[in-house]
Amino acid sequence: MKDNNWKDRLSVVYSTNPDYQYQQKEEAEKETLPTQKQTLIVAIEKKNRGGKTVTLVKGFIGREDDLADLGKKLKTKCGVGGSVKDSEIIIQGDFKIRMADLLKEWGYRVKISG
Numbered sequence: 001m002k003d004n005n006w007k008d009r010l011s012v013v014y015s016t017n018p019d020y021q022y023q024q025k026e027e028a029e030k031e032t033l034p035t036q037k038q039t040l041i042v043a044i045e046k047k048n049r050g051g052k053t054v055t056l057v058k059g060f061i062g063r064e065d066d067l068a069d070l071g072k073k074l075k076t077k078c079g080v081g082g083s084v085k086d087s088e089i090i091i092q093g094d095f096k097i098r099m100a101d102l103l104k105e106w107g108y109r110v111k112i113s114g
Contacts, residue, residue, distance in 0.1 A: 032062025035107035042100045043113040054082075055096050057089035057103070059111075077102055 041058045057074070060067050064084075071089040075082045078098060082091040091099065100110045 030062055032066045036109075038062075039109040039111060040103055041111045041113050042096050042103070044094055044096050045114075052092070053094045055091040055094060055099055057091070057099065058087070060087060060089070074099055074102065 038061060039059055041056075043056045043058065044053060045056055046053050057071075060070065064087075067087065067089065068084050071082060071084040071091075074089060074091060078091060078093070078095045080092045080095070082089065084090070096112060100112055103110045
């Protein structure tokens, strides 16, 4: 199926070449930095969550798949649920100290916020 979204071509000048293919910029996914060079921020948040506490891990630089794998490992080690959204790992509950210890054990540099 041909992708023919006119909104993607708003800034394109008309071409008379019938074989012309519109080229769209694709964002290159960042390469994942080694764990020793990553500085992750671990924080607790209650706002806009119905009074429930969640632990956030921010600052990961790399591919979304690697972030999802790290989130899965953290959820498994803490034995709770969570998700990965907007380049953040969200873990249900107050696990700030435990997550910081786990991340340090795996070779990450950790800053505890809040």
